[in-house]
Amino acid sequence: MRTEVGSILADDVRMAKFWRKAGGKVSCGLCPHACAIAPEKKGICGVRENRNGALMTLIYGKVSSLHVDPIEKKPLFHFMPGEIALSLGSIGCNFRCLHCQNYSISQAKVDMYKMNNLSPEQVSDICERDKCRIISWTYNEPTIWHEFTYDSSVAAKRRGLATTYVTNGYINEEPLREIAPYLDAMNIDVKAFREDFYRKICKASLDPVLRTVELAHSLGIHVELTYLIIPEKNDSEEEIRDFARWVSSISVEMPVHFTRFHPDYMMTDIGPTPISTLDMAVRTAKEEGLAFVYLGNVSSDDRENTYCPDCGTLVIHRAGFRTKMIDFKDGKCGKCGRPLNMVL
Numbered sequence: 001m002r003t004e005v006g007s008i009l010a011d012d013v014r015m016a017k018f019w020r021k022a023g024g025k026v027s028c029g030l031c032p033h034a035c036a037i038a039p040e041k042k043g044i045c046g047v048r049e050n051r052n053g054a055l056m057t058l059i060y061g062k063v064s065s066l067h068v069d070p071i072e073k074k075p076l077f078h079f080m081p082g083e084i085a086l087s088l089g090s091i092g093c094n095f096r097c098l099h100c101q102n103y104s105i106s107q108a109k110v111d112m113y114k115m116n117n118l119s120p121e122q123v124s125d126i127c128e129r130d131k132c133r134i135i136s137w138t139y140n141e142p143t144i145w146h147e148f149t150y151d152s153s154v155a156a157k158r159r160g161l162a163t164t165y166v167t168n169g170y171i172n173e174e175p176l177r178e179i180a181p182y183l184d185a186m187n188i189d190v191k192a193f194r195e196d197f198y199r200k201i202c203k204a205s206l207d208p209v210l211r212t213v214e215l216a217h218s219l220g221i222h223v224e225l226t227y228l229i230i231p232e233k234n235d236s237e238e239e240i241r242d243f244a245r246w247v248s249s250i251s252v253e254m255p256v257h258f259t260r261f262h263p264d265y266m267m268t269d270i271g272p273t274p275i276s277t278l279d280m281a282v283r284t285a286k287e288e289g290l291a292f293v294y295l296g297n298v299s300s301d302d303r304e305n306t307y308c309p310d311c312g313t314l315v316i317h318r319a320g321f322r323t324k325m326i327d328f329k330d331g332k333c334g335k336c337g338r339p340l341n342m343v344l
Contacts, residue, residue: 012060012117016048017147018175019055026055031094031143031170032208044203045144047092047110060148062115064105065089065139068130070321074166075257075296077306079185079222079343080134081316082323085164086127089139090115090148094170096203097191099230099267106140120152124159138166146175153182169212170204176215185222185343187257188213192227192234193243201233210246217250222343224255226296229273229281231261240281244288252289253341258282259296292341306340308333315340 018029028035028043035043037050047059069087071080091113093106100106105113118126127135135156137149142165153163162184169188190209191202198206217223227243229235247254258281260273278295282303285293291309295301299320306316306328313335317324327334331342 012062013049013051013056013058014060014147016055016057017150017178018172019048021053024053026050026053028055029172030146030175031172032205033094033170043094044096045092045094045141046107047090047144057145057147058110059090059092059115059145061117061119062090062110063088063118064091064108064113064115066116066126068132069136070323071134071136071164072318072321072323074136074138074164074187075226075294076164076185076187076222076224077257077294077304077316077318078224078255078292078341079164080162081342081344082325083134084130084132085134085136086123086130086132087136087138088123089137089142090145091140092144093141093168094144094204095141095168097265098201099228099261099264101264102139103265120148120155123152124156124161127156127161128159132161134162134164136164136166138164141170142167143171143175146171146179150179150182153179157182168202168204169209171212172208173211173215176212177219180216180219180221183221185224186216187224187226188216189226189228190243192230193239193246194234197234214250217254224257226257226259227281228259228261229277230267231270231273231277233270235273235277235281237280237284241284241288244285244290247285248289252291254290255292255294255341256285256290257294257296258285260298262297308336308338308340310338311336 019026025036033044042049067087071083071085091105091108164185166187195206198204282293295303304318314326315328
């Protein structure tokens with residue numbers, strides 16, 4: 001028999017947000033899966049459970065991973081460049097990507113993974129102790145950690161800290177609107193631009209991700225996109241052009257990171273992305289008008305640098321997550337003064 005202490009139960013389980021009763025089940029409204037969860041069962045994410053007719057989050061304050069990283073590692077190239085971020089993750093995910101590089105935590109089960117417990121204020125304490133200006137929710141999917149990331153982000157903003165999500169974008173409108181005033185930036189994975197890929201590879205759907213990108217941008221959150229190019233899966237010029245054209249319809253200033261695939265998890269039978277494919281993606285995105293296009297997971301490539309789209313000046317040089325300001329002033333090109341969609 002659990003006794004309640006405020007909204008926290010004695011075994012560290014907390015009441016979840018965004019759900020309603022649906023017969024003998026509870027219907028979760030946090031993400032587009034809209035899981036109808038039977039008693040004593042969990043949703044697709046594995047961390048939200050129907051207990052006695054109420055939806056509980058099993059990971060409030062539970063941290064599996066905590067590191068200090070350059071913000072460029074997220075990757076976020078136009079958000080507080082050169083700063084370091086306190087990066088935190090828990091366990092679970094609302095996707096089942098066959099190529100997940102963090103599957104050891106994204107597919108872990110709550111009762112089989114030892115985690116540390118933190119309060120929202122402790123997150124900010126650690127951030128300040130380690131001389132970070134940014135808290136980044138990353139490693140696993142932050143959406144399913146919503147109750148904790150929300151409370152912690154509210155606490156962080158009171159102390160003048162910035163907050164970011166590294167996310168698959170699978171979140172409903174209401175919870176995104178709730179956290180938006182306390183969320184400064186998002187790197188959103190658009191994993192492909194075809195519904196078939198999302199259904200087969202991620203066990204999810206594309207359209208909700210696109211809506212998240214559009215809504216986050218409209219809410220004033222700084223948005224950058226990552227598109228991991230997987231050979232023979234999402235690498236056709238037609239698909240990448242469709243993706244780039246869609247990004248341009250939102251903002252040609254939105255940074256896009258095309259990253260190189262490396263075999264992992266359940267997709268070890270596919271080799272790394274050819275450099276020629278990455279070259280094609282960059283060329284195609286620029287043909288569609290995108291101003292800031294980058295490559296990731298490629299060593300010694302100057303396409304990690306930021307160049308002024310107008311005059312071509314090298315503004316920021318990057319190598320191995322090391323950042324050097326070259327000709328950069330107040331978020332603008334130091335030579336011609338063009339704004340560069342930078343948050344400082």
